[in-house]
Amino acid sequence: MSAMVVLALTGFSSGCGHGSRSDASSPRSNAQDPGTSAGGSSGDTHRSQPTHSPTPTASPSSETAKPLKDGTAVLISCASLDDPYATVEVRNPNERDAVFTMRMTFKDSNGATMITTTAQVPVPAKDTATDRLAVAGIGTGHLDQIARCEVNPRATADW
Template sequence: MAVLALTGFSSGCGHESRSDSSSSSGSSGRDAHGSGTSAGGSVSGTHLSQPTHRSTPTASPSSEPARPLKDGTAVLVSCASTDDPFAIVDIRNPNARDAVFTVKISFKDEHGFTMIDTRDQVSVPAKDTTTYRRAMAGAGPLDEIARCEVDPRATADR
């Protein structure tokens, strides 16, 4: 004698979902309400008449679009000279993530003529400052450099 115990009741047929809707043979053991029973009489699933509570899915951090990066700042520390052929610039990243910034440096002579303009990409860790050294190369003699100008806005690459 086989005993069958049910843990819930169903008053309607239109609210169930089936994981195997392709099986239509009598061997699946599904009754009209979607409760599955095997040949041995045990219950393989239950269908309750209580309402189903569904949680609202929330976006995971990785699926959210990244916030646009804020531009950083660039400050000239020292200009290139015959003693040190590098312009030194501090680049600050105000963002909460690592970013790459475009830094613009101009090398000028005593008359204000631009000997060379540079645009370099510099990686800066989140909420940090990086010191960048830019060689003055190919623009003429180092002794002709009178000053360097740095764009104070380090543009974040988006």
């Protein structure tokens, strides 16, 4: 117990990894290190004591992080025989980078849905990104049946 009092008076702190115990000019620099105590458990007793550090609080960035707003998606070009990809531009209205899910529907000349597909698009903060969606699942023999592409104007913010 006396070793703990001496250590407390010298300002030794196990939480910092340094303290006045290594200061050669300190009048108490010859105090016994609790980790090398030959007397038994005084070193273990010191290490098991709670540290006196301030209570941690949540970081300001986690407290002030606003939920992501959904973005917008705009069709740039529809898929065709020559280019079996639909091109879409996704806009991020947020102050931070985000990933958005957009939804594309390929329709025939009668307005019937041939296939609906989704894609995740990473977009930098307050910026736009262009993505090309492959027409998959209908087979290359049916590409000529695509009459139009419809993109959901709402791109859902994922993360």
